Amino acid sequence: MKRYHTKGNIIFDSIIYVVMILVLLLCLMPFIYMLAVSLSDPNAIINNKVSFFPIGLNFEAYKQIFTYPNFFKAYGNTIFYTVGGTLISLIMTSLFAYPLSKTVLAGQKVAMKMVVFSMFFSGGLIPNYLLISNLGLTGTRFAMLLPFAINQFNLIILINFFKSIPTEIEEAALIDGLGYFKILGKIVVPLSKPALATIGLYTAVFFWNDWFNGLIYLNTSQFPVMLFLRNIVNGTSMIGDAAGSADKATIAISIKSAVIITSTLPIIILYPFLQKYFVKGLTVGSVKG
Amino acid sequence: MKKLLSLVLMMTMVMSLLSACGQEETPEVNKATVSESSKSSETTETENQDPVKIRIYYSDNATLPFKDDWLTVTEAEKMFNVDFEFEVIPIADYATKVSLALNTGNNAPDVVLYQTTKGENASLALNGALVPISDYAEYTPNFNARVEEFGLQDVVDKLELADGKRYYMPSLFDIPFYDGGLILREDFLEAEGLEAPKTFDDLYVILKAYKAKNPDSYPLTILAGPRVLYRMTMPSYGISVGKNGASGTNTLSWDYEKQEYFPGAISEGYKEYISYLAKLYAEGLLDPEMAEPIDGDLWSQKMATGKAMATYAYYDQIGGLTGASTIDGFKLQMYPSLEGTAGAHHQPKSKTGSGIMFPAATAKRDDFERVVKTIDQVFFSEEGAKLWCLGVEGVTYTMEDGKIKYADELVNSAEGVYKSLQINYGCGSDVTQMVWINEREMTKYDENYARINGEVAAMGDVIQTIPPTPMFDDLTAEDAGVLQTPLFDTFEVWADAFITGKKSVETDWDAYVEEMKTLRIDEFCKIYNDNLGN
Numbered sequence: 044m045k046r047y048h049t050k051g052n053i054i055f056d057s058i059i060y061v062v063m064i065l066v067l068l069l070c071l072m073p074f075i076y077m078l079a080v081s082l083s084d085p086n087a088i089i090n091n092k093v094s095f096f097p098i099g100l101n102f103e104a105y106k107q108i109f110t111y112p113n114f115f116k117a118y119g120n121t122i123f124y125t126v127g128g129t130l131i132s133l134i135m136t137s138l139f140a141y142p143l144s145k146t147v148l149a150g151q152k153v154a155m156k157m158v159v160f161s162m163f164f165s166g167g168l169i170p171n172y173l174l175i176s177n178l179g180l181t182g183t184r185f186a187m188l189l190p191f192a193i194n195q196f197n198l199i200i201l202i203n204f205f206k207s208i209p210t211e212i213e214e215a216a217l218i219d220g221l222g223y224f225k226i227l228g229k230i231v232v233p234l235s236k237p238a239l240a241t242i243g244l245y246t247a248v249f250f251w252n253d254w255f256n257g258l259i260y261l262n263t264s265q266f267p268v269m270l271f272l273r274n275i276v277n278g279t280s281m282i283g284d285a286a287g288s289a290d291k292a293t294i295a296i297s298i299k300s301a302v303i304i305t306s307t308l309p310i311i312i313l314y315p316f317l318q319k320y321f322v323k324g325l326t327v328g329s330v331k332g
Numbered sequence: 333m334k335k336l337l338s339l340v341l342m343m344t345m346v347m348s349l350l351s352a353c354g355q356e357e358t359p360e361v362n363k364a365t366v367s368e369s370s371k372s373s374e375t376t377e378t379e380n381q382d383p384v385k386i387r388i389y390y391s392d393n394a395t396l397p398f399k400d401d402w403l404t405v406t407e408a409e410k411m412f413n414v415d416f417e418f419e420v421i422p423i424a425d426y427a428t429k430v431s432l433a434l435n436t437g438n439n440a441p442d443v444v445l446y447q448t449t450k451g452e453n454a455s456l457a458l459n460g461a462l463v464p465i466s467d468y469a470e471y472t473p474n475f476n477a478r479v480e481e482f483g484l485q486d487v488v489d490k491l492e493l494a495d496g497k498r499y500y501m502p503s504l505f506d507i508p509f510y511d512g513g514l515i516l517r518e519d520f521l522e523a524e525g526l527e528a529p530k531t532f533d534d535l536y537v538i539l540k541a542y543k544a545k546n547p548d549s550y551p552l553t554i555l556a557g558p559r560v561l562y563r564m565t566m567p568s569y570g571i572s573v574g575k576n577g578a579s580g581t582n583t584l585s586w587d588y589e590k591q592e593y594f595p596g597a598i599s600e601g602y603k604e605y606i607s608y609l610a611k612l613y614a615e616g617l618l619d620p621e622m623a624e625p626i627d628g629d630l631w632s633q634k635m636a637t638g639k640a641m642a643t644y645a646y647y648d649q650i651g652g653l654t655g656a657s658t659i660d661g662f663k664l665q666m667y668p669s670l671e672g673t674a675g676a677h678h679q680p681k682s683k684t685g686s687g688i689m690f691p692a693a694t695a696k697r698d699d700f701e702r703v704v705k706t707i708d709q710v711f712f713s714e715e716g717a718k719l720w721c722l723g724v725e726g727v728t729y730t731m732e733d734g735k736i737k738y739a740d741e742l743v744n745s746a747e748g749v750y751k752s753l754q755i756n757y758g759c760g761s762d763v764t765q766m767v768w769i770n771e772r773e774m775t776k777y778d779e780n781y782a783r784i785n786g787e788v789a790a791m792g793d794v795i796q797t798i799p800p801t802p803m804f805d806d807l808t809a810e811d812a813g814v815l816q817t818p819l820f821d822t823f824e825v826w827a828d829a830f831i832t833g834k835k836s837v838e839t840d841w842d843a844y845v846e847e848m849k850t851l852r853i854d855e856f857c858k859i860y861n862d863n864l865g866n
Contacts, residue, residue: 085652085656086655086656086658088629089629089632089633089636089637089653089656089657090633090636090637090656090657090658091633091637111394111397112397112398112399168432169432169435169436172432172436172438173436173438176436176438176439177438181438181439182439255425258421258422258425258428258429259428259429259432262419263418263419263420263421270422270425271422273422273424273425274392274393274394274422274423274424274425275394276394277394277422277423277424295627295628295629296629
C-alpha cells in the first residue's frame with residue numbers, strides 16, 4: 044500500500060486548499076462588504092472609505108427598515124408562510140409521490156406524464172389569477188399556501204427516492220398487517236428523511252423568497268416581508284430618476300445592504316443544519332440505489 | 333386508453349366550468365341602470381348617512397411609506413364622510429397589480445389612484461375595463477371647476493382616447509415647477525471669481541477652469557442616465573428627443589411655432605448640440621461614464637469627493653450631498669436653464685399628471701354616484717386640495733394675513749417643511765395630491781428654491797408644454813413602431829460615436845443623416861403629423 048503523504052499529494056492538496064479558500068473568500072466578501080456598508084456612516088460611504096469594516100458605526104439603515112409600518116407583522120407572515128407552506132407541501136408531495144412510486148398502480152404512467160406535462164406548460168398569469176380568485180382564495184392566506192403545495196420537480200425527486208427503498212421492507216410490513224397509510228407514515232417517511240429535508244429546504248427557500256404571489260393574491264396586511272423589502276430596495280433606487288424625497292438617496296446603498304442582510308440571514312442560519320441532508324438527499328434522489 | 337379518454341374529458345369539463353366562472357364576472361358598464369339606481373339613492377339621501385365605503389389602490393414609495401393613521405387620511409375620512417380601505421401596493425409592482433385587477437375584473441378596487449391611460453390602460457379602457465369618467469361630468473363639479481380655473485380644458489381634452497372619452501381624472505398643475513436643472517458648485521465660482529452661468533459657453537468656461545485646477549476630475553457628470561441630461565438641455569437647442577420630449581418618439585421633435593413634428597435627430601439644432609457635448613468629452617470635461625446608468629450613490633460619491641462639480645439633477649437632491657461632503661465650503665446651487673442656440677429652455681412639462689381611475693365594476697355599485705362625488709370632493713375641492721397639500725389648519729399650519737405659516741415643529745425640523753409634512757402627515761404625496769398650485773407649493777421650500785423658480789418664471793417660456801400625442805389606431809401604431817425601433821437604435825449608436833469622438837460631427841454628419849433617411853425618418857415624422865387629430 045502506498046503512503047498517502049507523498050510529495051505530489053501534498054502539493055495537490057495544498058493547491059486544492061488554496062483554491063477552496065479563494066472560492067470561499069469570493070463568496071463571503073460581497074456579504075461582508077454589504078454588512079460593513081449597512082453598518083457604516085453615510086458620509087463614509089459617500090466619500091468611498093468603506094471596505095470590509097464598518098466606518099463610523101451607524102444603525103440608521105436597520106432602524107429605517109424596522110420602523111417601516113407593518114415590518115414585523117410582515118416578517119411574521121413570511122415565517123407563517125414558510126413553515127405552513129413547507130409542511131403542507133411536504134405532506135401533499137409525500138401523499139402524491141408514494142402511489143406514483145408504485146409502478147404496479149393502474150394509471151401511474153398517465154399521471155406521471157401529466158405531472159411532467161404541467162411542469163413544462165402552465166396556464167400563465169391571468170388564467171392562474173382567475174382560477175385562484177374563482178376558488179375564493181384571493182385575500183386569504185391560503186392563496187399563498189395551497190397553489191404551491193405540490194411542485195413537480197420536488198415530486199419527481201421524492202418519487203425516485205421512494206422507488207429506491209427496497210420493496211421487501213414494505214412487503215414484510217404488509218405481511219405483518221400494516222396498511223398502506225401506516226407503511227407510508229411509519230416506514231417510508233422515516234426512511235426518506237434526507238429527501239424530505241432536501242425538498243423541505245427547497246420549498247422553504249421558495250416560500251421565504253416569494254413576493255410575487257403575495258403581491259397579486261393578498262391584501263396589504265397579509266403581505267410577506269419580501270414584498271416590503273423589495274419596495275425598499277426598488278423605492279430607493281428609483282429616487283435617482285424621480286423628483287422629490289431624495290435626501291435619502293445618499294444612504295440608499297446602506298439601506299439596500301441592510302435589506303439584503305435582514306432578508307437572507309434566517310435562511311443562511313438554517314442552512315448548515317440541513318446541509319448534510321441536502322447533499323445526501325440530492326445524490327440519493329438522483330442515483331438509483 | 334378508456335381511462336385516459338375519461339380523464340381528458342373530465343379535465344375539459346373542469347376547464348370550461350372555470351372559464352365560464354371567469355366570463356360571468358366580466359364587467360360591463362351599463363350607464364342606464366347606473367343613473368337609475370343612483371337617482372333612487374339620491375332621493376333617499378339623508379344627512380346622517382353612513383360613511384361611504386371605498387376600496388382604493390395606493391402606490392407606495394419606500395421613501396414615503398403609507399400610514400393609515402396619517403392626519404390627512406383620518407381627516408379626509410371625517411371631512412367627507414367616507415371610510416377608505418387603502419390597499420397599499422409597492423410602487424415597483426403597482427402597474428402589475430392594477431393590470432391584473434383590470435384585466436380580470438376580479439377583486440378590482442372601487443378606485444385606482446396614480447394611473448394614466450397611457451400604454452396598456454388605454455386598450456383596457458377601450459375594451460370596457462374602466463369607467464369613461466368624462467361621461468359623468470355632472471358628478472365631478474370640483475374637478476371641472478379646477479380645470480377651468482387653471483385653463484386646462486384643452487390639455488384635459490387631449491387625454492381622451494380614440495373613442496372621444498376620457499377614462500381618468502388627472503392631477504392638475506397651474507404652473508409646472510422648475511424642480512431640477514443645472515446644479516454646480518457655487519463655492520468654486522466664488523473662489524475663482526466666476527459669474528453664474530447664463531449660456532452653455534459660460535458653462536464650458538467654468539468646467540474648463542475646474543478641470544485646470546483638478547486635472548483628475550471630470551467636471552460635468554450626470555445622474556441616472558444620459559437621458560436626464562438630454563431632456564434637460566436639448567430644448568435650449570430647439571430639439572427634444574427625450575422621454576418628456578416628443579411623446580416618446582425618441583427621434584422627432586416638436587416645432588412650437590409651426591405646431592408640428594420635425595425630424596429633430598437630424599436637424600441643425602441637434603448637430604450643434606452633439607458638437608457641444610463632443611467638445612466637452614474631448615477635453616475631459618464630461619464624465620466618460622455618462623453612457624452608463626449612474627445611480628444615486630455613485631453620483632453622490634463623485635459630487636461629494638470633488639471628482640465632479642456640475643450635474644443635471646433635482647433640487648432636493650442637493651441637501652443630502654452638502655451635508656455629506658468633507659470638502660471645506662462645499663456649496664451646491666441650482667441655476668436657471670442655460671441659453672443655447674434656441675434660447676433658454678427646460679424639459680417640457682405637462683400640466684396634468686397621474687390621477688384617479690374607476691374600474692368598470694365600480695359603476696355597478698348602487699351608490700356609484702355618491703362614490704364619484706365623494707372622490708371628486710376629497711381630492712379636487714378646495715378643502716380637500718388644502719388638506720392633501722398643507723394638512724389641517726391649526727395643526728400643521730396657520731393663516732396669518734392670508735399667508736401660510738407652518739407650525740414651529742415643521743419649520744425647525746432637520747428634514748425641512750416639505751419632507752416633514754410628507755412623512756409625518758401624508759401631505760404632498762404624488763399619489764393623493766391632485767391639485768398643485770405653484771405659489772402654495774413654494775411656501776414649503778427654502779427661499780433659494782422659490783427665488784430660482786421666480787427667476788425661471790420671469791424668463792418667459794422656459795418650460796414649454798408637452799407636444800400633443802397623436803391618436804393612432806392599432807395599424808398606424810404598429811407602422812410607427814416598426815419605423816421607430818431601428819431609427820432609435822441607429823440614433824443611439826451615432827450619438828455615442830459622436831460624443832466619444834469615434835465619429836466626427838464635422839466629417840461624418842452627412843453619412844449619419846443619410847442613414848437616418850434610409851431608415852425613413854421623414855415618413856415616420858409624417859405619420860405623426862398626419863395623426864395629430866385636430
